Amino acid sequence: MAFYQQTGVLVFGSRLRRLSESFLGDINNVYKHHGIAFDAAWFPIFYMLSETESLSITDIAGALETSHSAASQLVAKLHEKGLLRSVPDKADARKKRVALTAKGQRLLVQIKPIWTAVKAAMNELLEESPNSRLLMAAIQETEAGLARESIFQRIEKHLP
Amino acid sequence: MAFYQQTGVLVFGSRLRRLSESFLGDINNVYKHHGIAFDAAWFPIFYMLSETESLSITDIAGALETSHSAASQLVAKLHEKGLLRSVPDKADARKKRVALTAKGQRLLVQIKPIWTAVKAAMNELLEESPNSRLLMAAIQETEAGLARESIFQRIEKHLP
DNA sequence: TGCCATTGTATAAGTGCTTATACAAATTTA
DNA sequence: TAAATTTGTATAAGCACTTATACAATGGCA
Numbered sequence: 001m002a003f004y005q006q007t008g009v010l011v012f013g014s015r016l017r018r019l020s021e022s023f024l025g026d027i028n029n030v031y032k033h034h035g036i037a038f039d040a041a042w043f044p045i046f047y048m049l050s051e052t053e054s055l056s057i058t059d060i061a062g063a064l065e066t067s068h069s070a071a072s073q074l075v076a077k078l079h080e081k082g083l084l085r086s087v088p089d090k091a092d093a094r095k096k097r098v099a100l101t102a103k104g105q106r107l108l109v110q111i112k113p114i115w116t117a118v119k120a121a122m123n124e125l126l127e128e129s130p131n132s133r134l135l136m137a138a139i140q141e142t143e144a145g146l147a148r149e150s151i152f153q154r155i156e157k158h159l160p
Numbered sequence: 161m162a163f164y165q166q167t168g169v170l171v172f173g174s175r176l177r178r179l180s181e182s183f184l185g186d187i188n189n190v191y192k193h194h195g196i197a198f199d200a201a202w203f204p205i206f207y208m209l210s211e212t213e214s215l216s217i218t219d220i221a222g223a224l225e226t227s228h229s230a231a232s233q234l235v236a237k238l239h240e241k242g243l244l245r246s247v248p249d250k251a252d253a254r255k256k257r258v259a260l261t262a263k264g265q266r267l268l269v270q271i272k273p274i275w276t277a278v279k280a281a282m283n284e285l286l287e288e289s290p291n292s293r294l295l296m297a298a299i300q301e302t303e304a305g306l307a308r309e310s311i312f313q314r315i316e317k318h319l320p
Numbered sequence: 321t322g323c324c325a326t327t328g329t330a331t332a333a334g335t336g337c338t339t340a341t342a343c344a345a346a347t348t349t350a
Numbered sequence: 351t352a353a354a355t356t357t358g359t360a361t362a363a364g365c366a367c368t369t370a371t372a373c374a375a376t377g378g379c380a
Contacts, residue, residue: 041366066367066368067367067368067369069367069368069369069370070366070367070368073366073367074366092375092376093374093375093376094374094375094376095375
């Protein structure tokens with residue numbers, strides 16, 4: 001802990017990663033504790049399918065901001081688990097659209113109250129301290145700063 | 161992007177992870193761009209060995225806040241690359257202490273100016289916006305909030 | 321209309337973590 | 351002091367991602 005404070009921003013990335021893992025790990029423990037076979041990594045897909053009928057691999061990869069490969073593998077796994085089913089895309093035969101199965105729908109019903117509690121817990125946590133209250137805004141502004149000029153560019157600027 | 165704003169804190173973890181990967185990836189690109197065979201994940205070890213003569217696997221795992229296994233595997237890799245050498249621990253024969261080799265020391269000299277530039281670039285980025293300026297403080301307070309009461313506890317509290 | 325670049329997806333191989341297991345050295349305890 | 355426990359490390363197996371590659375369907379263009 002002392003080490004990380006000392007080196008400050010240089011280990012910023014790892015520090016964020018740890019914080020992230022802490023969140024996801026605890027949320028997964030909540031699912032497990034309630035005997036619900038759900039993984040926090042599946043959230044984006046289930047959330048989107050709770051609002052939209054069906055999604056293509058590209059839709060999913062785009063929303064998760066990850067590779068098509070990762071989206072494809074994730075969908076394959078949920079398919080195997082019987083939570084997703086393929087639906088043909090009338091307009092484009094290349095696309096593999098997926099929708100929730102009946103089993104997936106039942107899981108969704110179970111999960112929704114957990115989502116509500118997660119949201120409440122996070123808001124509570126963030127509202128507790130004067131600066132943590134600004135965490136989301138700070139992240140957003142940092143992302144915007146990166147969009148203006150990449151870290152790569154910024155570092156190169158400071159090199160001889 | 162719109163999706164993530166909509167779901168807010170529920171994808172907080174993944175959002176932090178992405179931000180983290182963006183930092184580490186760009187820093188690695190800087191090393192590559194300057195023809196330096198160094199990985200951002202090695203930073204903590206090299207930094208500590210620039211201030212301390214030698215470290216044990218447990219020291220490293222503790223500082224990185226990761227598993228002994230991960231530390232052991234990382235050390236094994238740096239050993240293979242000829243950057244670390246084993247030094248016997250007089251007091252405890254179980255411990256495997258490591259120190260920089262001559263090659264490791266030369267690499268350290270090459271890397272230090274990059275570290276300075278990374279630090280400067282990060283500070284610049286964080287100082288650009290009113291809230292991003294508070295990012296480190298916000299993270300620290302959030303970590304402190306988690307220490308007071310875990311996310312798991314907080315979520316359970318909000319469940320029926 | 322036929323060719324070609326683009327788009328959408330799947331799969332293989334590789335990486336870096338994790339947990340589980342093993343084992344040796346040190347320490348505690350009876 | 352012998353036995354049991356703890357500590358320090360290594361290795362195996364598994365997981366989730368990555369990049370690279372392949373290939374089929376589509377759309378643009380000559």
